[in-house]
Amino acid sequence: MNRYTPEVAAAYERAGAKVCDVQRMTLEEIFVANVMASRKERENERIDR
């Protein structure tokens, strides 16, 4: 996720999830995550049409 604050983990825990780990990401991982999310979004747009 790209808007991390400690409150995010707390919100998941309040919803009943267990937060096992919170890791920093390298720029390479951020790059790939962004591009994959963008492709997924495009794919969803295509399906919606």
Added chain:
Amino acid sequence: MTDRLLELEGVRKSYRFFTLRDIDLRLEAGQVMGLVGPNGAGKSTTIRIAMGLTAQERGSVRLLGRTMPQDQAAAKRDVAFVSDDVGLYSYATVGWHMRWVASIFPSWDARYAEALTKRLNLHEAQRVKGLSRGERVKLLLLLALARRPRVLVLDEPTAGLDPVARHEVLAELMSVIEDERRGILFSSHNTQDVEQISDCITFIDRGAIVESSDKETFLDRWRRLHLVAPTCAALPALPGVIDSRARVSSPSRP
């Protein structure tokens, strides 16, 4: 007061199958900005517009206080551009290119050029046609740096270089920025390079800027969370979550 070297505001440029839109970008003195994005994201188009090589349809570009592309001749006296597009004469030597650039730019620093020639392991008598790709990039960098420009713009400077040549190129770029009046804008899809030398990152995708901030803020905002959720848990939809593959725990049996 900050010393703004480059400013793009609301820049737009359309091609048949691609549109660059709403590009806002600022490069201050002392900054190294890495422009990151996948192939075809718009990095090179952004750089070409910043350099006045392509005219934007909408928005404004100011380079060293000059309006681009109208005042590009004046602006470029203090700006150097390194890209595959920049031509070298195959039959001319490294030394010929150095003398040629020196004759055009009064700011040429001959002693620095000589030192760079040694550091980058180039030889003045070498002909361009005999240089490897890495050596050509190093020559382009030498010709750009020895002019002592205030703004250095590089389009994929380390693409196709071996690790040693990459290290040499990045080390020279790092030394440039020791002079805080200068700034570097460079595009790359090599994230290691960007992470190593940038202090500012702009991520561009599908013709638009996704994020732009200083490196620490950029990297600090991103986290990977490992969650285990009971099947009954409805996870909140939080802003900024780009992939939610939560591992669902099995219900415990008595």
